[in-house]
Amino acid sequence: MTPEEIYKNLSDKFGDSILGLDTELAGDASINITPSAIAEVCQYLSENGSLAFDSLMCLSGLDLGVKEEEFSVVYHLYAMQHRHSVVLKTSVPKTDPHLPTVAHIWKTADWHEREAYDLYGIVFEGHADLRRILLPDDWEGYPLRKDYKEPDFYRGMRVPY
């Protein structure tokens, strides 16, 4: 199925939760979804026979700039059986970034969500073990945010080099 067909299928099923199909920019087209509906949409995408998205290739956090008011979370899905892929995108406010987890649908999401939490501070509600994964537990701040300033010292070690 093409992204357009998948978009239409999702719009028919979920209505207002599907915000639009973004095809203007070069590269992959993405379907925008409200954050609160992401888990239901993913559940549907993985279980519906004609969609059957059985693998989550990649889950990434995204911060487009200091002036933006929202973080995005991007889901790259693939269906081995039908050999089609789709990109889902959802935006959460920077002041209170939280959205439901999809780790119960694809286990890949478990560590990838932990990574997004670690580097962006995006909270995935319902995640069984949401803690830092790449950085030490006592690290302060979220490095991949565009307004991040690295600390001068970490446990007495100089950080900037």
Add this chain to the structure above:
Amino acid sequence: METTQQTESKMIELKPFTDEMVVNMGPQHPSTHGVLRLELRLDGEVVREAIPHIGYLHRCFEKHSENLSYPQIIPFTDRMDYVAAMNQNWGFCLAVEKLMAADEKKDFAVPERAEYLRVLICELNRIASHLLSFGTYGMDLGAFTPFLYAFRDRERLLLLFEKVCGARLTYNYIRIGGVSEIIPMEPGSIDEQDFLDEIEGFLDYFEPKIDEYNDLLTSNSIFSERTMGVAVMSAEMALSYGATGPNLRGSGVDWDLRRDEPYSIYDRFDYEVPVAKDIPELGAVVGDCWSRYKVRMDEMRQSVCIVRQILAEGLPDGPVMADMKAVRPPKGEIYFRSEAPRGELGFYIVSDGTPKPVRVKGRSPCFSALSALQELSRGLMVADIIAIIGSIDIVMGEVDR
């Protein structure tokens, strides 16, 4: 008196559990292939839970990338999977090239000669990577000799890579739009013939050696005992965890990006995709450690087969770099995945039309494969943990990025 004693001994029989013991395995441990720390919660010798702690090699190359131009990011990708650096370079370059090709205003294509050189060198790199995996896996499980055999033969490949790009580790050869030309090699010249002859010489030497490796380790009874039927990863589990490459094929899923979503010029070659099968007479089960290992051994033969086809055809004439002024992808985003030796290597790149990316995310195959370790190791013995780590073949540089 006697009765009490009997009851007591019976109690011991019925409750043979010891207290939970927590053992830290790593980060400095020869069998964790780098700096992986496992928090093992043990019941005697049985693993209740093995919790991986990663991040010891974290450099946050994604943050670095946001402040660098696209060509400057390539050396960072070398340091992801440092035993298959050229494949990592290639994965990143493919993603950037695909985004650049999406720009309608510019006509952009990688020259034929560069495509052939890329496949040639990346398949050799795949062999080198699998050799390391084979050698260290043997050593993890107590067989020291295969390690020496593997490194002896890998050395010849390293000399080749050194000739091509000047480095023995973090080989950096592939550029956006082509390949680098550190040794000037005119099409059809003696240099080129020497280079191809040397590769052919290596292949002639190497191909019979694969049988030797199989005699040494694959059919070794101690090795089989420790790997066959251990830590079976079902196809569903592999897909759900995002295990890819040899790990996925080891679980019986017939899937290879080179064949199923051909990129570059892989659709021009004839080769097989090794997939694990049940072998009841030996005791191997699809998805066990041995199957994952065996897929890698068989893949080396297929890489030899691809390289031989290139040698038979000869390198096409022409330039090795695309004609372009600057690397400046249009505003947009791309996710591109390629088949690295350890599985599906994806790069998610967001560009705002400037020479620097807004976001680069490396989807590392080892990161996803390692996340399955906790579930795989539950209820097994401590010694099996070593067998599992070796069989999923992780490189920590790529896990931690």
